[in-house]
Amino acid sequence: MIVGYPFSAVVGHDDLKLALLLNAVSPAIGGVLVRGEKGTAKSTVVRSLAALLPEVAVVAGCRFSCDPAAPDPSCPDGPHESGLSPQTRPARLVELPVGASEDRVAGSLDLERALTEGVKAFEPGLLAAAHRGVLYVDEVNLLHDHLVDLLLDAAAMGVAHVEREGVSVRHAARFLLVGTMNPEEGELRPQLLDRFGLAVEVRASRDPAERAEVVRRRLAFDADPAGYTGAYAAGERDLAQRIAAARERLPAVTLPDDALRGITAVCAAFDVEGMRADLVMARAAVALAAWEGRDEVTPGDVRTAARLALPHRRRRDPFDDPGQGLDEERLEQALSEALSPDDDSGDDAPDDGPDDDGPGGGGAPDGEPADAPPGEGGGTGGRRPESPGAPYRTRLLAPETVGRGGPAGRRGRTTGESGRAAGARTPDGRLRRLDLPATLAAAAPHQRGRGRTGSGLVLRREDLREALREGRESNLVLFCVDASGSMAARTRMRAVKGAVLSLLLDAYQRRDKVGLVTFRGEEATVALPPTSSVELASGRLARLATGGRTPLAAGLRRAERVLAAERLRDPRRRPLLVVVTDGRHTNGPDPVITARRLAGVASVVVDCEHGPVRLGLAGRLAAALGGTAIRLEELAADHLAAVVRDVRKVA
Template identity: 50%
Template sequence: MIYPFSAIVGQDDMKLALLLNAINPAIGGILIEGEKGTAKSTAVRALVDILPPMSIEGNSMSMGGNLISIEENSMCIDRNLMNISGETMKVVDLPLNATEDRVVGTLDLEVAIRDGEKRFEPGILYKAHGNILYVDEVNLLDDHIIDILLDVAAMGINTVEREGISYSHPAKFILIGTMNPEEGDLRPQLLDRFGLSIVVKGEQDPTRRLEIIKRRLTFEQDPTSFWEAYRGETEALHTAIIKARQELEHIVVDDVVLYKIASLSIMIGVDGHRPDITMMQTAKAHAAWQGRKIIVNDDLRVAAHLALPHRMRRMPFEEQGQDKDRINEALTVVLGE
């Protein structure tokens, strides 16, 4: 039995970032940083109860309005591994000790040489299609595997090539990584590939901390009854995400909004254009979540705080908490508030 998403106390920014990715996977996933025991894994695994399946249109899969073709071929593979039947999404784990072949899959060269038939042995990325790909302690994952993972996440297609034989399959998923900064950092170029980044901390309010303990004890004593107590809130979240996904396609993004986004990126001093696109996709998702058809300043404010901190250049001895102040200063200038 999975701990209900709606039963998690606090961690509002983390929950919002996860919900926005569920509404609009084009955001590009989320990296959750924080000390151990702050509900990072609990929140990720709880998503499966509130997420609707990725929608399938013909032989294409829709995630945030982006269609990707599912090509038919003569490969001998188990297509049931892919979540392309409209079933509830699941969390697919990527272990820290996973090899490249286990992640991307491999081609059976012996069969190809002996029988002249291409046979693909599916990897984790194949199973992740249409689901959530979860990497716990992503900062401890081999850099080569991270590079492969993030490239596939960006392209939506996994290509396996061995000895002149190649095979490609769609690999659209919501990428979520969690890590404890005390155990090491990610390279800046890898941080940039996660759409959003959240830093979570343990609850410091005694009353809320007490509530966390009570809920966890109640859940462990009777998981079924505990889940039933939150069924209404869980179903309400599920319905709200479906509605927001439908509204997403109708969100108007005009030049005024795009100019504000570009101005924020320039003032903050982030590299490249990925932050701009991520902020736009995040602002769209937040507007849809709030039931609006236009993006307002509040949507941009949320998007900036979720999409920019992990992409900011820090001065020597500058602490992470100062990121928020710099972003607020830029927001005040750009939004005129």
């Protein structure tokens, strides 16, 4: 028997524990997103919550966990007779793996019954199993887009609709959605981010005494899990009873008008989009009052609810830090003005400025070291870093060929075992994924006729059909940026940084990995190894200084080594090399000869050369790479459309 770590034994993480407990009291809050660095017990805390949840009364034998007091009239296992004795079971914590198939999540045709009994029957998926429980998604930011869409629909409506393989099913799917993620591995889609009611940033304690207590407790648990859990049994029972009592008290808690004004004033002050934040704050404040044993929401409840419900909804730019907390002074001012409506001092409120609550347009993210990597800001001979120009929308740069099952994303087209159903085909070798309806349709003509004896399905090998799925993949976009002195002339570097920032924005939206190689002086430097965190890339780009000669060949050689290493690490992810240079090669061997070694990699050369005398090296470089050269000013969407159609890239 596997023994879980006790919730009450967790050291620290007060905001995380409170957010989970409030959702346990009121699942209508909408779940919790837990963001934090690796090794901070995110998963441990979430899994320990399930043991505290009250038991669930279900209709005996119902695979969809119908409530005996109010059974779902559209339950696939129904209709349920009234007056049946209910069955109680512990609340479930259902884990959704990142690599789960759509069939596993939503449910599918029961193959066993279809083949043995010849009937269409529905096999429930994870959404059905999580009904009236907890649906836990570890590494939720890495979840495939088509699975994210399923979660969004079910979380919004509390109902799962399944239309596939000749089966049409609707069933209830109300669950507490909890997701954990490491921001270093990339961010969430904005649509899914907003679906989480509360969000908590988790960091390991920097207090040596607290860290020592964490280690001490973990070692004790590993040595004797059952004994350790038994020592905290009383605390676990107290928490479970308190959750049950708060659930009973919840309907009686009132939300006074002044508290409601405080909620709406805070949401307006922080300029959050839509009304979901207001509703989540109201529900969280009511749940907090019930948890504390009070019958009325107080300003303190509103303040706490704001700290948990707003930080992840304030993000306006992909390069903003989603984990940044609220401006406490601004929060207090909004609450004070809302709770004192007759106060005339609002006209004299100070202007917070355009970027009061963000890290700034192109600045480095919080937590980045002040000293830049070699070859960037502060390097010998480098000019002071210029801030990037304003980002703009770019056109799609993508491989024209269709990939074979690369990582899920939104750039190149791909076929494989994930994505949306796009038909069926006869397998060309080993059968990868059976398409049962198409197989049955192919076998139907010879199920009756002369020579047919016995019962059961007659299936021939030539009847087999393979499911065909199409989706979009993410790519590795490696930027190779010229940081030499010639690039710093006039204001070109500002425009170049703005262009690269725009491409980073596009990479963020398409869920790509990005890397940054810079070259100037005598060498090239990997300013940022390939990562899914575009915040890191934008920070390094903002601090990139210029100066020195132009070792263009060195930059290409370094890019070649980075791509070779990534090909070994992740062979399914296709690369896209973006070289940004003015073509004023002044140091090292001939870059055109070096570029031929990279032929076959999908490439684009952004030509920054200007002036009356043009050397045209960017065009020759693009020809050697087998890619396309485009002018810097053609990167904007309005100019790039015709150029991209001519790009020929090799898988």
